[in-house]
């Protein structure tokens with residue numbers, strides 16, 4: 001175990017920790033849609049139901065969303081790598097070639113995901129070069145897909161649940 005942490009080594013070794021992949025999305029006051037891919041989505045609290053994710057402070061999409069009061073989380077399925085990539089590229093119209101539905105609450109939900117969660121923004125806490133954004137869950141529903149996307153060591157290993 002080395003004491004002086006090299007950023008690249010930290011990132012590379014942390015890549016051994018497998019995560020799910022989710023799209024955080026919202027509609028701003030002008031009706032414009034914004035979204036980004038995150039591997040840092042997590043459940044936080046049961047009472048109240050809180051979830052969270054960690055956007056980078058320089059994320060253009062998060063900066064465009066920071067005045068929204070609600071957002072959605074679409075947990076991607078194993079066969080949605082194209083959507084994962086589309087929402088990970090800065091500066092593009094990320095929704096251009098993606099199937100989504102606007103919920104009654106006005107949140108964009110990615111079609112054919114594993115899970116959809118709609119949140120009211122609860123709090124934003126500084127955390128180094130990222131932020132911890134917490135949301136209070138208003139709605140949650142399972143999607144049609146069963147196999148979640150996994151991100152590990154820079155790739156997308158298959159999980160094969162229920163096979």
Ligand SMILES: Cc1cc2nc3c(=O)[nH]c(=O)nc-3n(C[C@H](O)[C@H](O)[C@H](O)COP(=O)(O)O)c2cc1C
Pocket residue numbers: 021035036037038039040041054055056058059060061062084085087088089090091151
């Ligand atoms: C699998 C995967 C997981 C990612 N996880 C995060 C994350 O947790 N937090 C984050 O800020 N960026 C994460 N990113 C990178 C962002 O998706 C990317 O920087 C962002 O979409 C760039 O666009 P923006 O500048 O419009 O935000 C991840 C990318 C991928 C492919």
